[in-house]
Amino acid sequence: MAGTTEAAPPAESKQPQVNLIGLSKKDYGGLKSTLCIGCGHDLITARIIDACYNLGVRPENVAKLSGIGCSSKTPAYFLNRSHGFNSVHGRMPAIATGVQMANKNLKMIAVSGDGDSANIGMGHFVHVMRRNLNLLYIVENNGVYGLTKGQFSATADKGSKQKSGNVNPNEPIDLCEMAYMLGCGFVARLFAGNSKQMTSVIEAAIAYKGLAFLDIISPCVTFNNHEGSTKSFAYAKGNEEPLHDIGFVPAYDPTYMEMDHGEEREITLSDGSHITLKALSKDFDPSDRVAAGNQIMEAKHSKKILTGLIYVNPKSELLMDQMQVIDTPLSLLTEKETRPAESVLKQIMDDLA
Amino acid sequence: MTTATAAPPQNTTKVVNDFSFSIATANGSGSQTANMVLLRGLFKMGIPVSGKNMFPSNIQGLPTWFTIRVNKDGWIGRATTPDIIVCMNPESAVEDVENARKGAVLIYDDSLGLSKMRPDCIHYPVPFKKLVVDACPDLKLRKLVINMLYVGVCSALFNISEESLVAALESQLKTKPKAVLANKPAIQLGRKWALENIKKVDAFSCEPLNKTSNKIIIEGNAATALGLMFNGCTAVAWYPITPSSSLCESLEDYMRDYRVNPDGKRTFAVVQAEDEIAACGMITGAGWAGARAFTSTSGPGVSLMNEMIGLGYFAEIPFVICNVARTGPSTGLPTRTMQGDIISVIYASHGDTKHVAVFPSNPKEAFEMAGIALDLAEQLQTPVFINSDLDLGMNYWMSDRFDYPTGPIKRGKVLHKEDLEKLKGQWARYKDVDGDGIGYRTLPGTDHPNAAYFTRGTGHTEQATYSEKATDWKKNMDRLTRKFNTAKTLVPKPVIENKGSTIGLLYFGTTDSSVREAASILEQQHGVRIDLCRLRAFPFSKEVEDFLDKHAVVYVCEMNRDAQMAMVIRAELPNAATKIRSILHYDGLPLTAGVVVSEFLAQHKNEPHSTAVAQQLSQATSAVGSKGRD
Numbered sequence: 003m004a005g006t007t008e009a010a011p012p013a014e015s016k017q018p019q020v021n022l023i024g025l026s027k028k029d030y031g032g033l034k035s036t037l038c039i040g041c042g043h044d045l046i047t048a049r050i051i052d053a054c055y056n057l058g059v060r061p062e063n064v065a066k067l068s069g070i071g072c073s074s075k076t077p078a079y080f081l082n083r084s085h086g087f088n089s090v091h092g093r094m095p096a097i098a099t100g101v102q103m104a105n106k107n108l109k110m111i112a113v114s115g116d117g118d119s120a121n122i123g124m125g126h127f128v129h130v131m132r133r134n135l136n137l138l139y140i141v142e143n144n145g146v147y148g149l150t151k152g153q154f155s156a157t158a159d160k161g162s163k164q165k166s167g168n169v170n171p172n173e174p175i176d177l178c179e180m181a182y183m184l185g186c187g188f189v190a191r192l193f194a195g196n197s198k199q200m201t202s203v204i205e206a207a208i209a210y211k212g213l214a215f216l217d218i219i220s221p222c223v224t225f226n227n228h229e230g231s232t233k234s235f236a237y238a239k240g241n242e243e244p245l246h247d248i249g250f251v252p253a254y255d256p257t258y259m260e261m262d263h264g265e266e267r268e269i270t271l272s273d274g275s276h277i278t279l280k281a282l283s284k285d286f287d288p289s290d291r292v293a294a295g296n297q298i299m300e301a302k303h304s305k306k307i308l309t310g311l312i313y314v315n316p317k318s319e320l321l322m323d324q325m326q327v328i329d330t331p332l333s334l335l336t337e338k339e340t341r342p343a344e345s346v347l348k349q350i351m352d353d354l355a
Numbered sequence: 356m357t358t359a360t361a362a363p364p365q366n367t368t369k370v371v372n373d374f375s376f377s378i379a380t381a382n383g384s385g386s387q388t389a390n391m392v393l394l395r396g397l398f399k400m401g402i403p404v405s406g407k408n409m410f411p412s413n414i415q416g417l418p419t420w421f422t423i424r425v426n427k428d429g430w431i432g433r434a435t436t437p438d439i440i441v442c443m444n445p446e447s448a449v450e451d452v453e454n455a456r457k458g459a460v461l462i463y464d465d466s467l468g469l470s471k472m473r474p475d476c477i478h479y480p481v482p483f484k485k486l487v488v489d490a491c492p493d494l495k496l497r498k499l500v501i502n503m504l505y506v507g508v509c510s511a512l513f514n515i516s517e518e519s520l521v522a523a524l525e526s527q528l529k530t531k532p533k534a535v536l537a538n539k540p541a542i543q544l545g546r547k548w549a550l551e552n553i554k555k556v557d558a559f560s561c562e563p564l565n566k567t568s569n570k571i572i573i574e575g576n577a578a579t580a581l582g583l584m585f586n587g588c589t590a591v592a593w594y595p596i597t598p599s600s601s602l603c604e605s606l607e608d609y610m611r612d613y614r615v616n617p618d619g620k621r622t623f624a625v626v627q628a629e630d631e632i633a634a635c636g637m638i639t640g641a642g643w644a645g646a647r648a649f650t651s652t653s654g655p656g657v658s659l660m661n662e663m664i665g666l667g668y669f670a671e672i673p674f675v676i677c678n679v680a681r682t683g684p685s686t687g688l689p690t691r692t693m694q695g696d697i698i699s700v701i702y703a704s705h706g707d708t709k710h711v712a713v714f715p716s717n718p719k720e721a722f723e724m725a726g727i728a729l730d731l732a733e734q735l736q737t738p739v740f741i742n743s744d745l746d747l748g749m750n751y752w753m754s755d756r757f758d759y760p761t762g763p764i765k766r767g768k769v770l771h772k773e774d775l776e777k778l779k780g781q782w783a784r785y786k787d788v789d790g791d792g793i794g795y796r797t798l799p800g801t802d803h804p805n806a807a808y809f810t811r812g813t814g815h816t817e818q819a820t821y822s823e824k825a826t827d828w829k830k831n832m833d834r835l836t837r838k839f840n841t842a843k844t845l846v847p848k849p850v851i852e853n854k855g856s857t858i859g860l861l862y863f864g865t866t867d868s869s870v871r872e873a874a875s876i877l878e879q880q881h882g883v884r885i886d887l888c889r890l891r892a893f894p895f896s897k898e899v900e901d902f903l904d905k906h907a908v909v910y911v912c913e914m915n916r917d918a919q920m921a922m923v924i925r926a927e928l929p930n931a932a933t934k935i936r937s938i939l940h941y942d943g944l945p946l947t948a949g950v951v952v953s954e955f956l957a958q959h960k961n962e963p964h965s966t967a968v969a970q971q972l973s974q975a976t977s978a979v980g981s982k983g984r985d
Contacts, residue, residue: 029804060802061807062800062801062802062803062804062806062807063800065644065799065800067640077809078809078821082807083804083806083807084799084807085797085798085799085800085806085807085808085809085810086807086808086809086810087640087643087670087809087810087811088809088810088811088812088813089636089639089640089666089810089812090636090662090663090666090812093632093633093636093662093663095633095636096592096628096632096633096634096635096636096637096639096640097636097637097639097640097643098640099592099626099628099633099636099637099640100590100592100636100637100638100639100640100641100642100643100644100646100648101640101641101643101644101799102640103589103590103592103624103626103637103640103641103644103646103648104589104590104640104641104642104643104644104645104646104648105644105645105646105798105799105800107800108644108799108800125629125630125632125633126629126632126633126636128629129628129629129633133626322624325621325624325625326615326619326620326621327620327621327623327624328616328620328621328622329620331645331800332589332590332622332623332624332641332645332646333589333644333645333646333798333800334645335587335589335622336587336763336764336766337586337587337760337763337764339622340587340588340589340614340622340623340764341585341586341587341760341764342584342585342613342614344759346613347581347585347757347759348759350581351571351756351757353526353529354571354572354573355570355571355572355756
């Protein structure tokens with residue numbers, strides 16, 4: 003198990019054949035990736051599979067969603083036993099909102115890209131951050147359009163160079179900063195080259211009951227991994243500043259109570275899961291909203307890529323609960339549950355007569 | 356004593372229960388309650404009525420006209436020129452009087468100085484501003500209560516029962532007893548003043564009838580909302596746009612009242628989206644995941660939804676869009692009506708798409724077709740449109756009462772866990788097992804390891820896997836054609852009135868009353884019999900094809916410039932192409948019978964096509980028509 007705690011729920015070291023719910027790692031697999039060899043996106047796909055396996059997520063309870071782009075292809079590469087929907091460029095947040103309306107019990111895992119979320123889909127990105135869906139929203143951020151061969155996206159840094167030599171004249175959009183400002187309850191930035199941190203944060207994000215936004219810097223090996231790019235593997239490795247080591251302890255772990263936390267800070271989520279943080283650079287508490295904001299601003303000012311869990315609101319009410327939607331998925335209702343009595347229609351008609 | 360100031364025109368014939376009002380006010384002045392009291396008062400007397408609001412795209416201060424048509428024969432289409440004009444808006448009063456037809460009745464505040472205008476009309480000046488002081492002690496309420504005075508004046512002048520008006524007031528302001536108390540004296544005072552001070556010289560009056568006993572008055576948007584509520588609609592996403600906003604608003608209101616379990620939990624979810632693209636995306640996601648999903652919008656919204664509609668068609672996702680059409684390209688005339696989105700709806704999106712659409716004509720059909728559309732969407736696994744318009748959606752229609760739906764809602768071909776167990780997990784999402792072009796689907800969350808499939812807008816195989824193969828692509832598109840053909844057998848059939856004529860008139864939607872009234876005028880006054888076919892859906896069913904086959908000439912009557920439905924008919928039923936003629940109306944106002952009659956006669960004079968037509972026209976001289984108002 004990644005992280006700093008001694009707790010090792012479902013211990014990876016033992017390499018068990020099956021997980022908590024009796025499924026093997028293979029049951030969480032998907033089709034073979036058709037992305038370029040060495041693509042950061044494939045590393046993220048592998049960590050999503052790890053995290054779901056480790057947590058014992060039931061794949062049938064997951065809906066995989068995406069927009070259009072290289073990143074949006076990836077839901078085909080994990081969780082074959084989950085329904086998937088590769089939808090329209092930039093509109094995944096709207097699709098996700100509808101899926102949640104139909105079935106509030108589904109955990110949604112959505113993968114988007116920087117073009118998909120920060121350019122064409124920005125309108126939907128900002129609004130979905132205001133709605134608390136039970137959604138893991140990953141942006142695989144490479145600052146570049148891959149499928150259309152190398153144009154800048156809105157997350158490309160000012161002064162960053164295209165492979166062709168063009169320099170980006172525009173200010174970048176920081177999706178973590180936006181998500182934080184708009185009230186998202188779980189905001190993290192990760193680097194695809196840091197597997198250990200990715201697995202634990204993705205696990206915590208899946209367990210989080212609410213919208214968890216992960217901006218994962220995932221260099222494009224074909225169009226944006228050259229000198230002058232600020233989203234290359236070399237640049238990201240040199241400028242990454244992890245906030246802390248993170249351990250995630252699912253709610254079901256029986257050994258948790260016996261743990262010795264030492265210097266660590268723990269955050270209890272609404273389902274009883276715990277996130278433990280061991281501060282590296284600073285004594286930073288991501289559940290402190292003001293501190294989180296400062297952290298984002300400082301990193302931006304110093305041009306560092308701040309990785310780790312930036313902000314978490316441990317208690318946030320889901321949109322469907324705020325809307326008092328019944329527990330049975332709306333998708334399963336028939337006329338028995340949804341058709342008001344004949345007397346209701348009669349009364350309405352009488353009032354209009 | 357204030358009486359008619361100009362020489363009154365001759366009014367020897369009494370006109371009973373057959374005339375129309377235009378009430379000119381400023382919008383935001385609170386006149387809507389008074390207008391509704393007048394409308395409902397007439398309705399409560401048993402007289403067929405309709406109320407149409409010509410309002411500006413504005414919140415307060417611009418001219419608005421509420422027209423009420425009273426018609427003993429039940430023709431509730433728009434009347435061309437009003438018989439009675441109530442001028443409550445000083446801004447538009449001069450123009451209103453200038454535009455009045457000869458012999459019209461003009462009711463206005465005596466301070467407006469209109470008495471020297473239009474000696475060919477009947478003038479009834481009323482001291483509204485003075486009377487309101489007596490009618491309403493509360494200064495703040497006078498602006499609102501002044502409207503109720505004209506209701507009282509009309510009651511006296513046109514014999515509208517005071518009792519019916521008071522009953523209408525009480526039902527209109529059911530939840531506001533204080534407002535009833537404030538308004539009632541104004542009706543009574545207006546009536547009393549008119550009885551004592553106006554010498555009636557016009558011909559119009561009302562007499563009780565019994566033609567509304569099983570009827571209601573409702574706007575089409577509320578009717579559609581009720582249809583959705585009673586037919587299992589569970590997920591609603593929408594973006595405000597006139598004239599559709601009141602649909603989702605009343606739907607949410609109704610569901611908050613009637614779709615809440617005893618524990619307070621709701622059997623629905625409503626989200627106001629950030630734009631129409633998102634609204635359509637949300638119902639796409641909801642329909643995919645198994646909800647009965649709905650949005651309402653208008654033409655500009657349909658334009659924004661186009662990409663998502665194509666995905667819904669191609670990935671085969673059920674959802675329903677109600678397009679409440681308004682006038683024009685761009686912002687156009689957002690508070691006027693049009694049947695202008697026929698092509699943009701039927702062929703919405705890119706790359707070979709055709710969509711199922713239904714066309715309600717009246718509130719009862721709006722109620723029924725809401726349930727039909729939800730069923731069709733799930734049966735056919737495709738987006739389905741309800742094509743309404745502003746006239747139906749926002750105006751007040753006299754309608755038959757709605758029948759309680761008794762059958763089960765139709766969820767279409769969905770495989771659940773038990774089905775998958777029986778099939779040993781062997782199934783393919785886009786395989787045409789039954790030969791109707793419709794595959795079986797599963798819903799996310801189905802607890803079976805083989806339940807999942809991958810949905811995409813890209814080319815796919817029967818097993819829903821990605822494919823760029825030419826043969827896979829064509830096979831899939833051909834299956835979608837089979838599905839379209841299946842739709843022809845499932846959609847509502849046309850309503851046909853066959854009188855054995857060689858001339859057909861095909862129409863749809865809100866033009867119903869005006870077209871039937873026109874057909875009656877043509878028969879009674881011009882001796883021309885016409886067979887009618889009211890389309891109720893796209894694709895066209897066999898009955899529509901037969902109607903076109905059987906008639907030598909078929910007029911297609913529609914409210915747009917470009918003859919959009921005629922284009923669709925020519926494209927879909929090319930054998931009928933040469934016999935199609937068009938009757939078009941596109942000024943933003945609802946169609947009148949008069950337009951249909953004059954357009955028809957103008958074209959048919961020179962119609963070489965049918966000797967039967969000539970025969971019928973030659974008989975016209977012997978026909979003695981009734982009054983034939985348009």
